[in-house]
Amino acid sequence: MRPRRGPGLRARLTLLATGLSAAVSVLLLWLGWLLVGGVVAAVPDLPPGSTVKVDGVPVAADQLGAALQEAARQRVLAVGSVAFLLAVTATVLLAWVITGQVLRPLHEVTATARRLSAESLDERLQLPGPRDEVAELADTFDAMLDRLQAAFQAQRRFVANASHELRTPLAVLRTEVEVTLADPTADEAELRRMATVIRDATLRAEQLVDGLLVLARTEGSTLRAREPADLATLAAAALRIVAPEAGTRGLRVATRMASALTVGDPPLLERVVGNLVENAVRHNVGGGWVEVCTAPAGQRSTLQVSSSGEVVAPGAVAALFEPFHRGGVARTSHDGAGLGLSIVHAVVAAHGGTVHAEPVPGGGLTVTVHLPAR
Numbered sequence: 098m099r100p101r102r103g104p105g106l107r108a109r110l111t112l113l114a115t116g117l118s119a120a121v122s123v124l125l126l127w128l129g130w131l132l133v134g135g136v137v138a139a140v141p142d143l144p145p146g147s148t149v150k151v152d153g154v155p156v157a158a159d160q161l162g163a164a165l166q167e168a169a170r171q172r173v174l175a176v177g178s179v180a181f182l183l184a185v186t187a188t189v190l191l192a193w194v195i196t197g198q199v200l201r202p203l204h205e206v207t208a209t210a211r212r213l214s215a216e217s218l219d220e221r222l223q224l225p226g227p228r229d230e231v232a233e234l235a236d237t238f239d240a241m242l243d244r245l246q247a248a249f250q251a252q253r254r255f256v257a258n259a260s261h262e263l264r265t266p267l268a269v270l271r272t273e274v275e276v277t278l279a280d281p282t283a284d285e286a287e288l289r290r291m292a293t294v295i296r297d298a299t300l301r302a303e304q305l306v307d308g309l310l311v312l313a314r315t316e317g318s319t320l321r322a323r324e325p326a327d328l329a330t331l332a333a334a335a336l337r338i339v340a341p342e343a344g345t346r347g348l349r350v351a352t353r354m355a356s357a358l359t360v361g362d363p364p365l366l367e368r369v370v371g372n373l374v375e376n377a378v379r380h381n382v383g384g385g386w387v388e389v390c391t392a393p394a395g396q397r398s399t400l401q402v403s404s405s406g407e408v409v410a411p412g413a414v415a416a417l418f419e420p421f422h423r424g425g426v427a428r429t430s431h432d433g434a435g436l437g438l439s440i441v442h443a444v445v446a447a448h449g450g451t452v453h454a455e456p457v458p459g460g461g462l463t464v465t466v467h468l469p470a471r
Contacts, residue, residue, distance in 0.1 A: 114192035115185060122184045126177040133169045202231045206238055218246040263305060266298040273298075325471055326366050328357040328400045329391040334367070335374040336389060343378050349386040357391040357398035358471040361448045366468075369444050370400060372437040373464055377404035382460070397450075398470045403463040409456040417454060417462075418442045441466070 202222075209222055221242060222235045277283050277291045332354055343350055359366070377387045385405035392399050409417075418438045438454075441464070445452045450468035457463055 110196045111189060111192040114196075115188050118188035119181075119185050122181045126173070126181060129173050129177060130170050133173050199231070202235055206235060209238075213242070218242060218249060263302060266302040266305075269298040270295055322362045323360050324363055326359055326361060326363050328359060328366075328370065328398055328468070329354040331367050331370040332374065332389050332391055332400065335371045338371070339374055339378045343387065346378070346381065347384045348378060348381055351386065351388045353388070353390040353392075355392045357393050357400065359398045359448070359468040360471045361468070362444075365444045365447070369441050369466065372441050373400070373402040373466070376437050376464075377402050377462075380404070380462075381406050385461075393470060394467070396470050397467045400466040400468075401463065403457060403461065405457065405459075405461040408460045409462055411456055414454050414456060414462075418452075438464070 205222060209220060213220065221239045223239065273291045273294045277287060280287065283291075332352075336350065336352070340350075374387075374389060377389075381387065381404050387405075388401075388403045390399075390401040390403075418441075442452055445466055445468065448468055450466060452464065452466045454462055454464045
């Protein structure tokens, strides 16, 4: 931390209040000195040659006004100096005590911040009292802690899930290699079988790492490129890629696609459309259906992908966008890494859009993406 020098806020506020009090006191004393002098100067003149005693000292009549003026001013200065010292002293004490009371919540904020760590983010200030600037600062601090706690929990959950997912293909690789090496009679067929298993495991690990990189690139970051794109064109390309798998599984594919222009990072937008279409085919049921729709909607461009499949509970829909979550029986296959919808959510948010899902009656899911229109 950068070292800081100088008095603290409490001392500075006290000095400021003391300086203002001293300046006002000096001004009042000066005004009193002028006023007394002016009043005394208006004393009527006495007959020439007569004398008057002022503070026991004989004064000629023609010098009476000046003598009274000087005496009055000296008295004002003497009394005013005492009052000045008392006022400044009282200001120092009151300012120090009052600023201490006002700044006490700030010390609580500081003390809480120093106590916090990744394991104690559940502590909150919950400052009581009126709704003033200090209370607003405390509430803002509490809200920041809420966001930090949620972020740390999501990070821990994400790291734990990623570690678990990566451990599976690595364990498969090690097991296959050990089993094959332990078999002295392994022939070409056994080696080919091992190579096939290793290839599938490395492909799964590659998909997982690729998904993690996409999430790291899009979550909380700005887009690297902003270029025109048509969701209808991207959807048509994605459907061509999955057409063989859809035909093998006997899926009925329907489309209602109109030009839906948007602006963004083309590879990321292609990833969004591709993930949704792949999920609709991969997590479907044999002989099911898939429907892909694109359309402009005012200031937004819409992509909607619906498909049949296993029944999804309405309360479980939001969890589908969490990393490594696979809902339903058909979503627990070994294909994919469980990052598809989480990548969609992150990329759409980075483009300033929204995405939501809802279950299809009888089984299946409908995912709708809204992106800013070009």
